[in-house]
Amino acid sequence: MKHVLEGSHAVSEAVRLARAQVISAYPITPQTHIVEALSEYCADGIMDARFICVESEHSAMAACIGAASAGVRTFTASSSHGLALMHELLHWAAGARLPVVMAEVNRALGPGWNIWMDQSDSLSQRDTGWIQLYCENGQEVLDTTLQAYRLAETVNLPVMVVLDAFFLSHTYEPVDVPDQASVDVFLPPLNPRVELDLNHPNAIGQMAPPAYYMEMRHGIQLAMQSVLDHFIDIEQAFETVFQRTYGPITPYHCNDAEYIFVMAGTSVSTCRHAVKILREEGHQVGVLKLKMFRPFPVQHVRNVLQHAEKVIVLDRNCSFGVGGIFAQEIRAALYACDRRPEIYSYISGLGGRDVTVDHFIEMFERTTKAHKPEKNSVWIGLNLEQGS
């Protein structure tokens, strides 16, 4: 049944339907609405779950790790500085192979103090061993959260469902909220592969000396490598129940495109408008939406991009000293291709600044006119030009 929901509550509904058993979180804008709704569900008995209030995000993740180690389905949500504070335990959750699911609302880090949309927070955590899935709209947020549980519990790796601050977290849209019975068909109860047993006490996550550690890390990488196949299977299962599917990437007008935009998150929707306008003007242009960032869907990306002339990557983030992070990942993915398009890296929309259709057209025009890419990422939409 369709409801008009804000993106945050699309997450809350999914977590309720997923029958999460332990929720632990610390409030931070723009994530707070997610756990606010869940805390009410717990308090009102709508969910049969324990909501553990904690004094920090570090403890929130620790509580999820403890609960997941005991074999129950867990959830937390965070953002920006809160996610940064969790960093140590993000490694732990992945290393312990616990299927924790987290909603991560993309927000800038201070200073200057900024609560608006920016991808720096989640991308700073890319090497922690968490699966990262970026969403474009409220429906995708709800669906991805449900898929995230099944994926996490299949590969025993934690999943981060990422949504843009305000553009998605606080925007109301019609969202189809499935009924519990359908969700139960898609998502069976957790059958944990790692579980503490009070009757047979033992210790987990202890010392792993040089003779053992490397194999454990290799195991994580193997599990990550298997994610893409599992995700496709899970999406098929999801489609049979709900008749919706997304894919690790979503191309739009890419088949014949000479120029292809690449990005993640809500700006994909804006970019589609730019693509329509440019197509009407006769340009062969498309946009590739990245949903899955970790593991990076290298072959899928290659298949779409390798025939393009130029690839225009929008990063709402910056790895200072290098430039846009998505652009680097795309370059690395395409390096082994026989035929490689040129990668034009643009940075825009940091700290909640709008990325408009005009900005995409500006990127397009700069790209088509250029003979080769600039040495550094090009910043679009700056209010103040500064010297090099």
Next chain:
Amino acid sequence: MEQSIKNNSQTVSLLISQSRTNTLGNKTGTWRFVKPLYQNKTAPCSNVCPLGIDIAMVEMHTAKNEFEYALDKLLIENPFPALCGRVCFHPCETACNRQFLDQPVGIHHIERFLGNWGLNHRIKFDRYPSLNGAKIAIIGAGPAGLGAAYFARRLGYTCDVFEKSIAPGGLLRYGIPSYRLPEDILINELQRLSHDGIQFHYEHAFSIDQLDTLKQHYDAIFLCCGDSQAISLNIPGANHVIDGLYLLRQLRNQDAPDIAGTVAIIGGGNTAIDTSRSLLRIGCRPIIIYRRSRNEMPAHIHEINAALGEGVVLKECLAPISIERQSNQLDKLTLQAMKPDTTVHQGRKRYIPDTNLTETMSVNYVVSAIGAEMDMMWHTDQWDLCMSHCRMKNMSGMNLFWCGDLSTSEKTVTHALASGKQAVLALDIFRKHGISAIQDNLQKYQIANGPALSFERYIQGEGLHAKSSELVQFNHINTAYFPTTPTHTPKRLPHEICIQSFDEVVFGYDEFQTVQEASRCFNCGICNDCDTCRIYCPEMAIQWENNNRHILMDYCKGCGICIVECPRDAMTLEVEP
């Protein structure tokens, strides 16, 4: 510990570190260089209580609805909780650590409730042992004498109490007005001393010369006669002045003096306040004349506020210099304006006449309430032993103890009771170990660094109720466990109603308020079985067995989390040798 790699050979690789067995083999105790101890410490309230009541324990039992245990804890150190809950100046609340979080615990209201509860439920006090054969004579049945009788009887002494008036109580009966201490409470509490081995002899006054007649019958004599001589104003016309304590005694005897109109009360102590509030109740217009400023009045602040609230007038910085009788019921009172001097006398700022500034006022009566002093016949400078609350002297083979107002500078009911306790313990130690052992032995039973004494420890031995003399500081309270809640204020009669009778002004807590208020107590320094230490121990090294918590030293790694988490500083970290 043995490590293993677990490979669940399912589709997805899953390698984690996991032990085959439990962690009991991992004796984390070997890491330890400091160890936690359960160690009760002294709460600041107990430290300042003249009777050394274990207040933290009283509040703990009260909060758990265990009124009988709570009352028992009170009665171990104090014979009259219903009474002290009303008249004690409660220094405990001034010292209460809770004040640094929000407001101090209403300790005296809780004590009053428990005392009343005991009386209403006729809780029998049965801690009197069989008599040991030794006999003591107690001169005076005021607070000090009653305290001495109570504690002496509890050590098995046979007590004969000689009282010059017709009933026991002394100042409690004749000095404190019934709107502060109703007579039925007094009578009922004193019943606690109606026991085999305590004999009262009324209308039996003694002079020092008569003490010799007691010598052959008693092992010791306790002088508890109080300050019986009113200090008179040394000014022209002082012969027209009525003594405040006399007035209070008359009122208590329901023998209201024939006095009306405007009455000047000279003095700033509790007697001045009690007198003026009593006069208000019989229709007079009382005016308190005090030579210093209001802030320097020795009366308790809440009493001063109550008096002024009821309509007593206070004139500060004025000293009487003469009284002239103008007619049968009219005096002309001449007052000298006073001002503070830079010098200090006996710890108080001196006040000196402010040049020639004088004023006169016409009043119907002048009442003197500037204090009382001991009868000079008890005066001596030669002591065998001076203690904080009593003095001892052997006079021609008799062991004499000067108690109560005769030996303490702080003349309150609670100090007088404490004086009786100290004298009894001193006598008992003296009889067992001689005079030279008294001071050292008393020290063993001190609350923290004294001077209050724990009768409980004296009777039951040190081990059972041992407390470190370390005082619990507020910064050792883990306030995360204590949400702020305001103290409960009991109802009281409105000012305009209460001055119409001698009915008790303050109502006290009901049962619900008492339990709620006791729950506000931090229980500083004592374990109240909250179990926080056990819950937080990361090594699960704290075990609950045989109704006791103990620490498994094989596993305690000395991290100190239990000490930090303990809400009430009942644990200590000790460096291991």
